[in-house]
Amino acid sequence: MTSISEQTRIGSRPPVEKTADTVFRWAAIISALAIAGFLIWIVLQIFIQALPAITQFGLGFLFKSTWNPVRNEYGILTPIYGTIVSSIIALLISVPIGLGVAIVLSEDYLPTKIQTILVFLVELLAAIPSVVYGLWGIFVLIPFLRGITPLRGPGMLPAALILSVMILPTISAIARDALINVDVGLRQAGVGLGATRWETILWIVLPTASSGIIGGIMLALGRALGETMAVTMLIGNSNQLNLSIFQPSNTISSLLANQFAEASGLQVSALMYAAFVLAVITLAVNMLAQVVVTQLQKI
Amino acid sequence: MSGIAGTFMVMAIIPLILILLYLLIQGISSISPSVFVELPPPPMVDGGGFGNAILGTVIMVSIATLISVPIGVLAAIFLSEYSGGQLANWIRFATNVLSGVPSIIIGVFVYGAIVLSFKTYSAWAGGFALSILMLPIIVRTTEEALKLIPQEVRQASVGIGANDFQTILFVVLPAAIPAILTGVTLAIARAAGDTASLMFTALFTQFWPNWENKLAEPTASLAVLVFNFAIVPFKNQQQLAWAAAFILVLLVLLTSVISRLATSKRQF
Numbered sequence: 001m002t003s004i005s006e007q008t009r010i011g012s013r014p015p016v017e018k019t020a021d022t023v024f025r026w027a028a029i030i031s032a033l034a035i036a037g038f039l040i041w042i043v044l045q046i047f048i049q050a051l052p053a054i055t056q057f058g059l060g061f062l063f064k065s066t067w068n069p070v071r072n073e074y075g076i077l078t079p080i081y082g083t084i085v086s087s088i089i090a091l092l093i094s095v096p097i098g099l100g101v102a103i104v105l106s107e108d109y110l111p112t113k114i115q116t117i118l119v120f121l122v123e124l125l126a127a128i129p130s131v132v133y134g135l136w137g138i139f140v141l142i143p144f145l146r147g148i149t150p151l152r153g154p155g156m157l158p159a160a161l162i163l164s165v166m167i168l169p170t171i172s173a174i175a176r177d178a179l180i181n182v183d184v185g186l187r188q189a190g191v192g193l194g195a196t197r198w199e200t201i202l203w204i205v206l207p208t209a210s211s212g213i214i215g216g217i218m219l220a221l222g223r224a225l226g227e228t229m230a231v232t233m234l235i236g237n238s239n240q241l242n243l244s245i246f247q248p249s250n251t252i253s254s255l256l257a258n259q260f261a262e263a264s265g266l267q268v269s270a271l272m273y274a275a276f277v278l279a280v281i282t283l284a285v286n287m288l289a290q291v292v293v294t295q296l297q298k299i
Numbered sequence: 300m301s302g303i304a305g306t307f308m309v310m311a312i313i314p315l316i317l318i319l320l321y322l323l324i325q326g327i328s329s330i331s332p333s334v335f336v337e338l339p340p341p342p343m344v345d346g347g348g349f350g351n352a353i354l355g356t357v358i359m360v361s362i363a364t365l366i367s368v369p370i371g372v373l374a375a376i377f378l379s380e381y382s383g384g385q386l387a388n389w390i391r392f393a394t395n396v397l398s399g400v401p402s403i404i405i406g407v408f409v410y411g412a413i414v415l416s417f418k419t420y421s422a423w424a425g426g427f428a429l430s431i432l433m434l435p436i437i438v439r440t441t442e443e444a445l446k447l448i449p450q451e452v453r454q455a456s457v458g459i460g461a462n463d464f465q466t467i468l469f470v471v472l473p474a475a476i477p478a479i480l481t482g483v484t485l486a487i488a489r490a491a492g493d494t495a496s497l498m499f500t501a502l503f504t505q506f507w508p509n510w511e512n513k514l515a516e517p518t519a520s521l522a523v524l525v526f527n528f529a530i531v532p533f534k535n536q537q538q539l540a541w542a543a544a545f546i547l548v549l550l551v552l553l554t555s556v557i558s559r560l561a562t563s564k565r566q567f
Contacts, residue, residue, distance in 0.1 A: 123555070
C-alpha cells in the first residue's frame with residue numbers, strides 16, 4: 001500500500017498535458033491570425049481577379065459612365081455617384097434622427113424599463129435582413145412615395161430612405177454609448193452654472209461625446225456604402241447618370257448584385273475592379289471609424 | 300427641443316412597426332403547411348412552397364457554423380486569455396474591420412476564391428461565405444463572455460495545479476458557454492438573413508439540395524428566394540417571398556429576445 005504522501009507527490013506534468021497545452025495555445029494564436037488573414041485574403045483575391053481590368057482601363061474606369069458588355073467598355077462613374085449620393089442622403093436623414101434617439105435614450109426622460117424596451121426596438125432595426133427591407137420597399141414604400149412625389153417607380157429616393165432606416169441603429173447605438181460615457185461631473189457643472197437641460201446637452205454633453213458620435217456616423221457611412229440588397233431592389237439599377245432623386249440610379253454594390261451571375265470574360269474582371277474600389281472605400285472608412293472610436297475609449 | 304427629440308424617437312420606431320405589421324399581415328396569410336415541404340412553383344401556378352430553400356439555408360448555415368465557431372471561439376480565447384499585448388489589439392482591429400466588410404464583397408471574394416476554382420456554385424461556397432460573415436460576431440461576443448468570468452476563477456484553477464489549457468477548457472469556457480451560445484445564435488440569425496453573399500456563391504435552384512453530388516450544385520436559400528420572388532411580377536411567387544421574409548424575421552425576433560433573456564442572467 002502506498003502512503004498518502006506518495007499518492008499526492010507532486011511530480012512533473014505528464015507529457016500529454018504539456019503537449020495539449022502547447023497545441024491549444026498554437027490553435028488559439030493561429031485562429032486569431034486567421035481573422036487578419038481573411039481580411040488580407042479578401043482584398044488580395046479581389047485585386048488579383050481585377051488585374052486584367054485594371055491594366056486595361058486604368059484609373060479612367062472611375063470616370064467613365066459607359067457599361068457596355070457587348071463592346072467590352074466599362075466605367076463606374078454612375079455607380080460611384082449613386083453610392084455616394086444615396087449614402088449622403090441617408091446620413092442627412094438618419095444623423096439628426098439618430099442623435100435625437102440617442103439623447104432621448106441616454107437622458108432621464110423615460111423610466112428605465114421603457115428605455116430598455118426602446119433600445120431593444122431600435123437594435124431590432126439593425127437585425128432585420130436587408131432583403132426584407134427591400135421587399136417592404138417594393139410593395140409598400142415605393143407605391144406610397146408615388147402617391148406624394150414625382151417618383152414613377154424605383155429610384156434614388158426610396159433607396160436612400162430605406163438606407164437611412166437601416167443605418168439609424170448604428171448611429172443611435174454608438175452615439176448613446178458616447179453620451180452615457182460623458183462624465184456626470186461635467187453635466188453637474190453645467191447645471192450648477194445655471195444651464196438648462198438642453199443648454200447642457202448642446203454645449204457640454206454633445207461636444208464632449210463628439211468623437212464617439214463621429215465614429216458612429218462613419219461606421220454608419222461604411223454600412224450605407226456597402227449595403228446591397230435593399231438598395232438593389234429599390235434604386236432601379238439604371239446606368240444613366242441622373243441628378244434627380246426621383247430617377248433610377250445605380251450603386252457599386254447593386255451593379256455587382258445585378259451583373260455578377262451572368263457575367264463572363266472581361267466583364268467579370270471589370271466587376272471585380274468595381275468590387276475592389278468598393279472594398280477599398282469601405283475598408284478605409286471603417287478603419288478610420290475604428291481609430292476614432294478607439295481614441296474615444298482611451299480618454 | 301425635448302419635443303423634437305421625442306418626435307425623432309417616434310420617427311425611428313415607426314418604420315419598424317410598419318415593417319413588422321406588413322410582414323405579419325402578408326406573411327400569416329401566405330403561410331400554410333405546404334410551404335415548408337413543397338418546391339417553389341412556376342409563375343402563375345398556385346400552391347408550392349420553399350422546402351428546398353429552408354433546407355438549403357439550414358445546410359449552409361450549418362456549414363458556416365462548423366467553420367466559424369471553432370475559429371471564432373479559439374481566436375476569442377487568444378484575445379482574452381493569452382494576449383494582452385499589441386498583437387491582440389491588432390486582431391481586435393481586424394475583427395472590427397472584418398465585420399464592416401459589406402457582404403457583397405464577401406460574396407465576390409468567395410466567387411473568386413471558391414466558385415471559380417471548383418468551377419461550380421455550391422452549398423460549400425455559400426457556407427464559407429456565411430462563415431466569414433459570422434466570424435467577427437462570434438469573436439466579439441465570445442471575448443466579452445470570457446471577460447465576464449472573474450479573474451479569481453482562473454486563479455483558483457491555476458492554484459490547484461491546472462495549466463492554461465485545463466483552466467481555459469474545463470473552467471473558464473464552461474462558465475462562459477451560455478453567453479457564447481447567445482453570440483452564436485445572433486450570428487446564425489444574421490447569416491440566415493444574408494442574401495448578397497449567397498447570390499453568386501450558392502446561387503439559387505428550383506430543386507432540392509443534391510446530396511449525391513456532395514452539394515456541389517447551386518443551392519436554394521430563403522434569403523435569395525425572397526429577392527428572386529420579390530422582383531418578379533407574379534402574384535403567387537410574391538406571396539411566397541412574403542412568407543419567407545416572415546420566417547426570416549421571426550427567426551431574428553426569436554433570437555434577439557432569447558439573447559436578451561440569456562445575457563440578463565450571469566453565472567458569477
